[in-house]
Amino acid sequence: MPSKDKGHSSITTSDQELVLSSLEPEQLTGLKKHLIPRRHLRGLEKFIVWSLRIYLLFMMAVVIFQVWTSLH
């Protein structure tokens, strides 16, 4: 049976029934501990993600350069 939150004994059986009847199972806070299965990036996905990561690092360097030139 679903248990009460251990730190909160004010939760009653009718509360439990209310929650189970109105929320979808995956909405229950307690069930969010179940991880969604991992998937690995494929070739093209990996290429795009890495390219954008390098793009971001490069552009941050550009922004720092822009700030530096503005200050001088």
Add this chain to the structure above:
Amino acid sequence: MGIGPPSRVTPQAVIQNDVVITHEDIDRAHDRIRVSAARAQRGVFSRFRLLWLLVGPGILVMLGENDGPSMISYAATGARFGIGFFIPFVVLTFCMALVVQEMTMRLGSATHRGHAELIFDRFGPFWGWFSMIDLGIGNFLTLITEFIAIRAGLGFFGVPPWAAVVSALAFLGLAIMTHRYWTWERTLLAIAVFNLVFVPVALLTHPNWHSVGRALITWKPLPGGLSQETLIIVLADIGATVTPWMLFFQQSATVDKGLTTKDIRLGRIDTVVGAALAAIAAVATILATAPLFAHHMTAENFQGAEFAQALQPLIGRFGAALFALGIVEAGMVASVTISISSAYAFGEVARRPHSLNLPMAEGRAFYSVLFLCAATAGAIVLIPGLPLVYVVLLVNVVAVLAMPPALVFLFMLANDREVMGDLVSPRWANLLATSVVIFLTLAGVFFGISVIAPNVFAFLGGK
């Protein structure tokens, strides 16, 4: 297969696994009962009631993104370029935001997981931490600019900077102290609608509607042509509309509100209404400061709400005060939404309770992160001599640059059939999302070229 995502947990499993029920679940269950009751009834009134119960995350994220730095960017745009290219451009950026935010709402409704949690679970901690670092840095920088806006806006009324920061922190505390998502959302919505205060301010300037109509159709004029300054304003205006925190906030708020796959249609309406209201406020801000351009007044010396001081001779003390209040409201609302976005992401990654339905005793870590981020950002703003408008524009530029990597993960998740089932993005949505990623990346590349080789623009007819 049904329309929803494939279920990973059955109700039987719930009971067998001895699930812990929390106060957060009970509060959310009460909200869902009201939604179910409204859905069960027929008639126009019930339809409106259902819509009223379900709107929130979409409007809040869009009006929240019309934040302090955004409004200052729009004000700088109007003062520097007047009525022209940037009016339709800003409308376009809100269309881009709509495409992106619809995906987060759909993801949240289908998976009941926040964005950070989903990236960590699905792609692993390596990519998860990259996203979190981007979000953390972006949120913190943006929070600083929110306090800049609040300080500048209240400065118009003679409030000293320290008092402005303390007021903002007190507002943040009041906004979350109900420990109830529903109350927080309704209160913040009521305040966020005040963002439309820029509309009467714009009307006070008696805009030339013929010029506005012509600009919307022709995308002209663009005074000064293509230059590094134009590109910074282009990027700042994009960053004023589409930023990483919005992805994390709307998906987490959708989950916290308890939306399900049945609510997606009205969730879309919520997002469209939010985008429309925010676009109106943004265009109104450009129109409001356009007279500064027409009167050849330079915007270089304005610091946030000093735009209000500059406008005072043109629209009077009342109009200028409204403008300053608008900047304050924008900063206040966004300081709440952005702090909450950081706290949601922290809770999702650290596997700690993360909900605005949490009582303080259960959500100490969530509320501490929320408040600590805001307090640190507020303290930084008190450093004397900060070039406020420059910092604001720069933070918006950084937000745009961080957007493509964030969008690629959103795109992959929204097309992940194992997670979304039949709710994966349709082809037209993918086409639009891909266009947004390419557009943002190219805008960043152009900015980079303008910094590294500014002379290149001379070849393109610019400055």
